[in-house]
Amino acid sequence: MKIICIGRNYDEHARELNNPRPTEPVVFMKPETALVRDGKPFFLPDHLGDVHHEIEIVLRIGRNGRHIQPKFALSYVDRVALGVDFTARSLQEQLKNKGLPWELAKGFDGSAILGEWQETDPAALEQGYGFTLQIGDEVRQSGHTSEMLFNFAEIIAFVSKYFTLKMGDMIYTGTPAGVGPVQVGDSLSGYLNGRLNLRCKVC
Ligand code: ZN
Numbered sequence: 001m002k003i004i005c006i007g008r009n010y011d012e013h014a015r016e017l018n019n020p021r022p023t024e025p026v027v028f029m030k031p032e033t034a035l036v037r038d039g040k041p042f043f044l045p046d047h048l049g050d051v052h053h054e055i056e057i058v059l060r061i062g063r064n065g066r067h068i069q070p071k072f073a074l075s076y077v078d079r080v081a082l083g084v085d086f087t088a089r090s091l092q093e094q095l096k097n098k099g100l101p102w103e104l105a106k107g108f109d110g111s112a113i114l115g116e117w118q119e120t121d122p123a124a125l126e127q128g129y130g131f132t133l134q135i136g137d138e139v140r141q142s143g144h145t146s147e148m149l150f151n152f153a154e155i156i157a158f159v160s161k162y163f164t165l166k167m168g169d170m171i172y173t174g175t176p177a178g179v180g181p182v183q184v185g186d187s188l189s190g191y192l193n194g195r196l197n198l199r200c201k202v203c
């Protein structure tokens with residue numbers, strides 16, 4: 001199983017981190033050991049500096065494919081959920097400044113939180129999703145997939161030119177503006193189209 005992630009896919013978020021607007025999807029991966037599901041806690045590593053939350057829509061691939069055409073791409077997705085792409089931000093800045101890969105800042109243990117899968121189909125994916133992240137009672141991030149620079153079909157078509165997509169693979173599709181650090185004791189809740197989908201306690 002692969003965890004594929006898209007960076008800088010919401011314009012306002014790209015700007016808040018002073019990144020240029022990309023002309024092609026920015027792609028990176030997380031290892032399977034990054035995954036935290038079933039409401040389990042996130043253990044904040046103490047050797048990575050500040051760790052930021054990034055709430056994202058996650059797609060699950062339902063059948064194998066490569067070189068998928070955009071017009072067929074949505075039929076390759078069978079589930080959707082919210083996820084948090086935890087990012088060691090200062091470390092990522094250091095790596096970016098040196099022109100090095102981001103994996104250490106993005107793929108560490110526990111860095112991929114996953115909510116509950118819900119069934120989906122091309123029509124629902126086309127219509128899109130609104131989503132928010134709360135810490136405690138406070139809304140920290142909110143976005144809608146209509147604001148994505150590259151939509152689901154474009155992401156799947158692009159990624160599958162490089163990596164064969166297999167059943168069970170996941171794609172984290174990028175985060176809207178509002179990212180910030182988490183602290184021990186924080187309680188994260190993610191709402192997908194207004195319904196609670198993800199819970200995660202920071203320990
Ligand atoms: Zn992200």
